Amino acid sequence: MTMNHLSNVDIKNSKTDLPVPVINSVHLHSIYNPEREAQSFVSANEKLIEKSSQILVFGLGFGYHLISLETKLKGIFPKGYEVYCIEPNKNLVEKWKELRPATLSSKIKVINYDEIQDYYKDISLVNFLSNKPTILPHPASFQLNEAFFKSFMSFHYPTTVSQSLHFIQDSELKEYLAIDGTHETTDEFFKRIENKNFLQGKDFLTLALSEMVTGN
């Protein structure tokens, strides 16, 4: 985690009298007219936005771009859309909650965790990511937190079986995976099951999964 993730947030008022967060001297929105800037941001990304009703936004700022985005999405996808916004700076999120300069609908979720791994432990976010959403970086936020977002995109989740247990809903499967296999990587676990002299229960499920993910 870089210093930016806890950086102090200063607030300035735009010419249109809207609060604009400033972090390390970087203004996250236009100091003149944040709303018009947000509309331009959405227009500039129109083709990208039209591709999917699911959008992952990098950077919250004070959410003006999210409001414009939502207005656009309502028009293109009247049946429904979903937006997740990742914001690494906890102070910014809290300041935004406190001031609420932009009210977002429940279809836009703002997510903030301490560690990158925590984002990938959030099952609803992971389900959302697995649908390959369109990624839309908010330029000022991305510039400010570039290292974080790059790490977010290139993250490698630990491959040990013990780290997998968090995601297992079924207690029987959890128990099966927890028995003496927890320090192995998944590949090692697959190999060990494949080499067992006597398969039983979930071993068959394990080998089905192994075939499914490694086969053509």
Place this chain on the structure above:
Amino acid sequence: MEKILIVNLKRLGDIFQTAHLVNSIKRDNPSKKVHLLCYEESVKAAKIINGLDEVHTINRKKVVSYFRNSIYSDGLAFNELNEALNKVLAQGFDKVLNYSNDRVSTYLCSYISNTLKCDALGVRFTPKQTVEYSNDFALVLNDIVTQTSFTPYSFNDCAHKIAGVEIKNERSTIIKSNKIHDKTAINNLDRLRSLKSQDANRVSIIGIQVSSASIVKEIPEDTLIETIRLINSSETMIPILLTAPTEEEKKKASRINKEFENKLVSVEADFIALPSVLKNIDLLLTPDTSIKHLADLLDTPVLEVSLGHAPMFKQGTINLRSAILSEAGHTRIFKENGEAQESVLRRNSSLSPNLIFNTINTLLGNPEEILNIPNQNTYCIYRPIQTTDGILLMPEAGPTSSSFECKRIVSRLVTQKIMTGTIDEDLITTAYSYITKKEFQNTIESEKMALSEVTKDLLSTLRGLIQTQENKSKAPAFIEALERLLARCFDNNIAAIPTLIFRAKVDSLASSSLEDNFKEVETHLYQLKDSLQSCLYVFKRIEDIGYGIGRTKTESSPMTKEKTL
């Protein structure tokens, strides 16, 4: 009320094929509940099959993406698969049938049948990871159909025999169709017929599937355009282009249509609307596609152009009013073998539009419109015939190999004899109307020689086994003889069939040490000896029946009809 789960993890065409089995099970006993487990990506095909009480899915793409994408925990893949299967297990089943017969489906059937303590049909893995067969036809499907080029039985026939149900050919209600789409299709196609001729009843509509999943299976575009030109210029035929709602297919159809100044009718239909169109055309011209299976289910005749590695003997059209156009069976390679795509495409380009057009005319009963075919034609016409125990593709015309075609028929008879103890003698009589007595005699003579070589290897293995049981130091000689015998599985002759059965049984022995299994190996060796005797019995019956038929009839077999192409 019996509840059966069919596990089929293959693609759309294979899912459609499952519909034949579902139909047969339901017609046998309508109160049986039939569920299907398939991949999410194939569910659109499953959804239009009548008779399926429920369809369960595994989101394979999600499971694989969770596993292969390093940002996600592997636990997500585990969880996704486990949750999908928990829903299946919650249903409770009396039987689970491994239809797709791949490794994933085999592990899943083992898991489901063990967890529910229910019967497993087809193959499954035992706790010791050997293969367990529910009956002899599970072995035929797993070890013979997939290994030999003869293909004694099609996948569909094997699936029925594994499930223990008779094939029901009444197919009027297997596929769901939408009544509004039906009415629209009838009206539009009738209008097309009326525009072509005052006598609309004389006009046939030929649906043309423009694409296949693989470029090497596709009818070359130039050939297709020329064929459409011939169809279009006929007084009694109208070509219509059929496309799935995908950009790629739409582009191809539009490219083809430009050649006809955009005057061709092009129908874009998904699986909900397509049955209404297919039901109301007179013939479908298609490469190997899922649509071919759908047309079979709707009883619409098909001219299947089988190119590339399309598995026509395993999964070709089964409608008796259909035909398959293919290079001669003995020259076909049904598995991707690394042959360069350009080379396959070059071979495909030799397919003559006149031949396709002639075959369409033959199927429609219009012999007056037959055109000339180039002398160097390498393509043959195969047609399905109904035998007592399934469909068999027979060579109707073209430069096919009598030896290969004889072997295909003999392979069916030998498999029958080994698996059921009897043979379909009517098939021998039928075969003599396709293949001359001389051609049969030549093949059987060479097969007898091959059989005698296998018999020598068998006897030497048996001798080695007996000597090893008396003196362990003789084991290497026994192993060597056994390996020589097992190598016969790869021979391109009928004796490979009993040897493959033997190999499958030896591979299924429970112990990992051969010594522990001497007794069982000995039993299987004696069974192999009986199977080789069965081959001889079949050869003899073919000779006897041929002798009874006499010369006059056999000399005019379709195998000599190349000129009629």
